[in-house]
Amino acid sequence: QKEVEQNSGPLSVPEGAIASLNCTYSDRGSQSFFWYRQYSGKSPELIMFIYSNGDKEDGRFTAQLNKASQYVSLLIRDSQPSDSATYLCAMAPGGGNKLTFGTGTQLKVEL
Amino acid sequence: EAGVTQFPSHSVIEKGQTVTLRCDPISGHDNLYWYRRVMGKEIKFLLHFVKESKQDESGMPNNRFLAERTGGTYSTLKVQPAELEDSGVYFCASSQGQVLLGSEAFFGQGTRLTVV
Numbered sequence: 001q002k003e004v005e006q007n008s009g010p011l012s013v014p015e016g017a018i019a020s021l022n023c024t025y026s027d028r029g030s031q032s033f034f035w036y037r038q039y040s041g042k043s044p045e046l047i048m049f050i051y052s053n054g055d056k057e058d059g060r061f062t063a064q065l066n067k068a069s070q071y072v073s074l075l076i077r078d079s080q081p082s083d084s085a086t087y088l089c090a091m092a093p094g095g096g097n098k099l100t101f102g103t104g105t106q107l108k109v110e111l
Numbered sequence: 112e113a114g115v116t117q118f119p120s121h122s123v124i125e126k127g128q129t130v131t132l133r134c135d136p137i138s139g140h141d142n143l144y145w146y147r148r149v150m151g152k153e154i155k156f157l158l159h160f161v162k163e164s165k166q167d168e169s170g171m172p173n174n175r176f177l178a179e180r181t182g183g184t185y186s187t188l189k190v191q192p193a194e195l196e197d198s199g200v201y202f203c204a205s206s207q208g209q210v211l212l213g214s215e216a217f218f219g220q221g222t223r224l225t226v227v
Contacts, residue, residue, distance in 0.1 A: 004153070032211050036218075043115070043202070043218040044154070051213065088154070092211045097142065098156040098167060099210060 001026055006089050006102035014110055019076040021087050021105050026070070029094030033065055033072045036088040038104065044088055048074060079109045113137070115219035117203050123225045129191040132222045136185070136205030142166075143186050144206075144216065145178060149199035157201075160186060193226045200224070 005024045013019045021035075032051045036044040048063040050056045050072065056063045062075040072091075076083055086104040093100060116135040124130050136143045145157040157176070158168040162183035171178070175194070180186040190197055200221040208214030 002153075032213060041220075043220045045218070046215045049213045049215075090154075096167065097206075097210045098144065098159055098170070099146075099154075099216065100156065101146075101154040103151075103153045 002102070003027055003100050004089055004091065004102035006105050008103055009106040010108050011105055012108045012110055013079050015079060015081060017079050019079045019083065019107055019109070021074040021076075021089075021107065022071060023073065023089030023102055024071045025089075025091055025100075027091070027093050027100070028067075028070065030091040030100075031094050032092040033063070034090040034092075034099065035061075035063060035072075035074045036090060036101075038086045038088060040086075076107075079107075081109050081111060083107060084109050115203055115205050115217050117201075117219035117222050119222060120220065121223045121225075123227060124193055126195055126226055127192045129189065130193055130224060132188045132190075132201055132203075132224070134186045134188070134203030134205075134219060136203070137207075137217055140205035140207050140217075141183070142206040142209070142214075142216075143180060144204040145186070145188055146202040146204065146218075147199050148202065148221075149196070154202065157188075190224075193224075195226050198224055198226045 035048040038044040050063040089102040090099040143160040148154045156170040160180045204216040206216045
């Protein structure tokens with residue numbers, strides 16, 4: 001079993017819709033969770049960080065964390081073509097400063 | 112402010128040769144990380160420096176890989192001798208504080224290494 005599981009996609013949504021990206025993890029000791037966005041050939045860039053159960057909103061992005069069920073999700077409201085990218089779920093295992101990544105979900109926002 | 116810089120952006124070498132990758136972190140960032148992504152797989156942690164000290168090198172695949180961070184500034188990752196399975200994209204990242212506490216890790220654009 002992989003430490004971090006993501007559906008590789010592609011996930012296609014129409015412009016203006018809500019994109020929902022999901023991630024499950026196996027290490028119950030994980031404390032901090034991250035969503036990175038990576039455009040093709042570019043570096044991953046952090047878009048959300050969450051460590052408490054519940055929702056965290058930042059602009060059009062909402063991260064949701066449920067530690068009991070071991071999943072973290074990312075909602076993108078009013079999806080734009082510029083949101084088309086690969087979204088990487090990552091976490092920092094308990095007590096460590098290294099990131100454990102999923103394989104990423106490719107999102108395509110269509111006009 | 113300059114971001115994390117990696118050099119070279121691409122490298123093609125023959126099996127058995129040596130390659131050295133370089134990373135210049137964001138100025139003032141004590142934490143420097145190396146990650147690797149091989150084809151079709153997830154990005155995997157290699158090691159973590161705090162200043163010039165290796166904090167965690169649990170992800171280093173074997174002793175053909177040697178990372179250094181002289182003076183706590185830039186870092187190099189040497190692969191000697193390179194094998195076919197070493198091909199992939201090597202990312203460097205840096206952070207000011209602890210990632211665990213939410214300090215952002217900024218990534219470089221990566222070095223694409225191809226061993227033929």
